[in-house]
Amino acid sequence: MPHDPTLERLANATLLVPFESLQAPRWILDGLADGISGVCLFHNNLESPEQVTALNASLCEATDTPLISLDEEGGDVTRIGQARGSDYPGNAALGAVDDPDLTRATLRALGHQLSGLGFNLDLAPSVDVNVADDNPVIGTRSFGADAELVARHAAASVRGLQEAGVAACAKHFPGHGATSQDSHHTLPRVEADADLLHRRELLPFRAAIDAGVRSILTAHIELPGLGGGDGPATLNQALLNELLRGELGFDGVVVSDAMDMRGVSGEIGIPEASVLAVAAGCDLLCLGRFVYADQVAQVRTALVEAVREGRLAGERLEEAADRNARLRQWIRDSAEGRADAEDNERVGLTGARRAVRVDGDLPPLENPYVVEVDAPAGVAVGDVPWGLGPWFSDTVRVSPETDDPTAVLTAASGRDLVVVVRDAHRYPTAQAFVNALISAYPKAVVVEMGLPIWRPDCGAYVSTYGAAHVNGLSAAELLGSTGALEAAR
Known part of the structure; x- marks a missing residue:
């Protein structure tokens, strides 16, 4: 040809x-x-x-x-x-x-x-x-x-x-x-x-x-x-x-x-x-x-x-x-x-802060134990970090399919419990894992970093409407993380 x-x-x-x-x-x-x-x-x-x-x-x-x-x-x-x-x-x-x-x-x-x-x-x-x-x-x-x-x-x-x-x-x-x-x-x-x-x-x-x-x-x-x-x-x-x-x-x-x-x-x-x-x-x-x-x-x-x-x-x-x-x-x-770029590098954090919603009473947290319940990322999202780990030293990531809630409860004994989920409404195994934790910690704080559709009966429910870095930072501020408060200054 x-x-x-x-x-x-x-x-x-x-x-x-x-x-x-x-x-x-x-x-x-x-x-x-x-x-x-x-x-x-x-x-x-x-x-x-x-x-x-x-x-x-x-x-x-x-x-x-x-x-x-x-x-x-x-x-x-x-x-x-x-x-x-x-x-x-x-x-x-x-x-x-x-x-x-x-x-x-x-x-x-x-x-x-x-x-x-x-x-x-x-x-x-x-x-x-x-x-x-x-x-x-x-x-x-x-x-x-x-x-x-x-x-x-x-x-x-x-x-x-x-x-x-x-x-x-x-x-x-x-x-x-x-x-x-x-x-x-x-x-x-x-x-x-x-x-x-x-x-x-x-x-x-x-x-x-x-x-x-x-x-x-x-x-x-x-x-x-x-x-x-x-x-x-x-x-x-x-x-x-x-x-x-x-x-x-x-x-x-x-x-x-x-x-x-x-x-x-x-x-x-x-x-x-x-x-x-x-x-x-x-x-x-x-x-x-x-x-x-x-x-x-x-x-x-x-x-x-x-x-x-x-x-x-x-x-x-x-x-x-x-x-x-x-x-x-x-x-x-x-x-x-095109005009020069404006000095608006903080606009992202401002939006994330304005988006956060809290249902229930958010208690002052002392020595919190943070449990992130893993969820698969979609193809469009890919492998991008999410969660509250950057701002809380005691953070554990668990698989709701393979990990045991009892082991988490043992590790969290005597401490305030924060449970982080992402689109929990889509994953029955994640819901079951969270419910098992809340049964022992009814005043636990649950942070939803996806869509706030499934809401467990917990002490306080925080919705970030996303899992971006600034979404996590805005939630960590609310929870009193010293590192987050310093990072946001």
Whole structure:
């Protein structure tokens, strides 16, 4: 088959690719020079602010203003805060406060930090309306279960990030909040009629569009109530064109969720799913975390061959390339007109403090024994520290499946007991473990660092609405940790 550099460059323009190292490998630098639109960085690319800044500078030397993106939502989903947790409280905490000015300031501060590191596209905010208590993939990533509240904060987040010169990306269109399955592993299905979906799922996306969001990220979920038949929204032309482009009037970049997720490519493979996504209306393919040089080449080849076979219109590639080029131009223009970063490094802790809620009487704690009941982190969250351990010297992490509550009670004998959980409503074994502790310590303090849905009969119940570093610090302050009080000064 003859080599067609023009067509291959158009195919490259649809790609947002990962890579495997702390420095950009040659295939990335060459790919950017050959028209790849940008990269998506993950934990394996990030070591220190100095290293990240140098890495991103090297990417910009390969081409003019590549898209340099990451999933930095603040709160539980953080890349730059992986080492100790985020300095920003996250969406559930901001929604609990319900002060759009605070949300805007928080995301503006985050945006300035990202821009200072060399990032220009943030795959955030999540504007899903989390109405499923057992949702395994959204949860605290959502501002809440009320569509109007989520819409207010969606708009505030978009404005905050973009005021800092970082393009926002509202996700996960048309809304992942009513699912009880994780699209990383399967294809979730939302059974709701069109009227409800318009009033609930779509309202925050309308607000984000009205706020000028530059990009929107698709969900690998089925919503038959919105039309277009079965299959993931990412591959659904009716949803991406008639609904998002037509009815909602969005003219920015449509970004796919990661194409290595089973919800979109599990049955057909990443190259074919990528062809179908671009044909359906995706402009920028976020390939995932581990799709490296050879697989990137396979995706590019699949797009080129689909055009030659007539399965993908060449005009669709040109349209996608043009939209992505306009996004890069917006980034250049924003950099020229962006104001200096404000002195707002404490805004994250301020929001976390305002979000904390206490039910019951919180006693003065003397010599507390802190028990953290472990819970699995979702794929989107990854391995990020959480809990109260940094501020309490006597902290133990237990597994509710394998550890014995009796041993914990023996160790805690004669001391004040603090029990820390994360989304305990989703884990019956965690509930049973906590109940066993409370049966012996009815005045125990329970700190919920996920969504405060399951509430045991305890002395005091503290809700942080997230497990970021600042969420833990704000709870530790309330509990009287000397270290936390000193750290917060």
